[in-house]
Amino acid sequence: MEKQRTVYAGFDPTADSLHVGHLMAMMILRRFQQAGHRPIAVVGGATGMIGDPSGKSEERNLLSLDALQANIDGMEPQLRRFLDFDCGPNSAVLVNNYEWLGRFGYLEFLRDIGKHVPVNVMLAKDSVRGRLERDDVGLSYTEFSYMLMQAYDFVHLYERFGCELQVGGSDQWGNITAGIDLARRLSGVQLYGCTCPLLTRSDGTKMGKTESGAIWLSAERTSPYQFHQYWINLDDADVGRCLRFFTDLGQEEIDSLLAEHQSDPGRRAAQRRLAVELTRMVHGEDGLRSAERATEVFFGAEIRELDDAQLAGIFADVPSKELPRAKLDGGLSIIDALVLSGLCKNKSEARRIITQGGAYVNNRRMEGIETTLDQNHLAGETTMILRAGKKKYALLRFV
RNA sequence: GGGGGGUUUCCCGAGCGGUCAAAGGGGUCAGACUGUAAAUCUGAUGGACAUGUCCUUCGAAGGUUCGAAUCCUUCACCCCCCA
Numbered sequence: 001m002e003k004q005r006t007v008y009a010g011f012d013p014t015a016d017s018l019h020v021g022h023l024m025a026m027m028i029l030r031r032f033q034q035a036g037h038r039p040i041a042v043v044g045g046a047t048g049m050i051g052d053p054s055g056k057s058e059e060r061n062l063l064s065l066d067a068l069q070a071n072i073d074g075m076e077p078q079l080r081r082f083l084d085f086d087c088g089p090n091s092a093v094l095v096n097n098y099e100w101l102g103r104f105g106y107l108e109f110l111r112d113i114g115k116h117v118p119v120n121v122m123l124a125k126d127s128v129r130g131r132l133e134r135d136d137v138g139l140s141y142t143e144f145s146y147m148l149m150q151a152y153d154f155v156h157l158y159e160r161f162g163c164e165l166q167v168g169g170s171d172q173w174g175n176i177t178a179g180i181d182l183a184r185r186l187s188g189v190q191l192y193g194c195t196c197p198l199l200t201r202s203d204g205t206k207m208g209k210t211e212s213g214a215i216w217l218s219a220e221r222t223s224p225y226q227f228h229q230y231w232i233n234l235d236d237a238d239v240g241r242c243l244r245f246f247t248d249l250g251q252e253e254i255d256s257l258l259a260e261h262q263s264d265p266g267r268r269a270a271q272r273r274l275a276v277e278l279t280r281m282v283h284g285e286d287g288l289r290s291a292e293r294a295t296e297v298f299f300g301a302e303i304r305e306l307d308d309a310q311l312a313g314i315f316a317d318v319p320s321k322e323l324p325r326a327k328l329d330g331g332l333s334i335i336d337a338l339v340l341s342g343l344c345k346n347k348s349e350a351r352r353i354i355t356q357g358g359a360y361v362n363n364r365r366m367e368g369i370e371t372t373l374d375q376n377h378l379a380g381e382t383t384m385i386l387r388a389g390k391k392k393y394a395l396l397r398f399v
Numbered sequence: 400g401g402g403g404g405g406u407u408u409c410c411c412g413a414g415c416g417g418u419c420a421a422a423g424g425g426g427u428c429a430g431a432c433u434g435u436a437a438a439u440c441u442g443a444u445g446g447a448c449a450u451g452u453c454c455u456u457c458g459a460a461g462g463u464u465c466g467a468a469u470c471c472u473u474c475a476c477c478c479c480c481c482a
Contacts, residue, residue: 236436267434348447353428355442356428356443
């Protein structure tokens, strides 16, 4: 593409933060921008009110206008980290489709848009067929109409910005082609679509999903440390693809990283670099630093010589419990400490953990269920760091 | 309407009067080995105090018995077959 083009991707505001599943679309827009083209990020203030049935097995709950706006407000700064909104002619553009869809009257929409879309085409879309074939869930007229709105978005963006290309995950194929068809019927122009496969991990699970939920881009939902850890722990088989898709590193650099990883997998140079690049991109230098500092402590030796303030920063994610200082005076049994901290749900479990060698105070293994804790076990002025197993931490603060 | 089968600890699933807190598998948790991985191996897996006892648990409620997850009665739910 020698001349500057305009390309768009849509983001539905279903939550107040984007997550790892949105990285692909954002990176594609970013690449286009780096190549001199103009990206448009559309947040679906209107479509989000309806709910996209694509890839969804069940009818969605409707969100209130206020909730949608709050979600959009949360997503916007995240998009800004990936796209440059102030760089001259190819500055990124952020628009909300409520601007144009919200104004439509029902009759007007039916006459101007609906008239040009054959129902048999709509029915043939995978997103619709999949839902109709199931007999345990239905598909409301509302969700059925979703694709018309997204189709019109494309037409609108073409008219207003000259946008000719829409990108998205492969689940968006039906919606994108609906837009292309609509543009052709309405004004005879040829628009284009491009989808990328939904990234799955080698174990078949969706990228960015863990047992405990999605990996979010907002620090409130997923701390920089947890975000960083997600990439550190990524399977070897997935790390190459992620480096290519999600970082700005060049092909040569990625190849050499992978070669390095190949020759010494134990160092996980590739995962570490991926974690660094992505954490910096999403959380900035400060976020990256705090994640790395926490990593050092979490996977380091015995914790000592740190003050409460440092500990509070490093263990920001870790649940903590305040206890009266007096508890320590007579000595606090390690069993009680584990239960009080919430690491163990009862004393039997605490005994088990200790007996099996999984109980740590300040990263130092505690042997024997008779152990009692006192002032000497504090890591800071008032803080004691308990750990059950490899990675499960809790703080006790004696005030 | 008639007949039969089922409901067990997080899940699946054995147990069919005492030796049952209940086999086995899965999951989960811990440990070892590792690369904060995978695979593998070991151990743990109702609770309370304590290393042995007590308390709660086998759909629900009653009953028989020295003693029941196991037998009987009623109820609830599920499945199958014949009408």
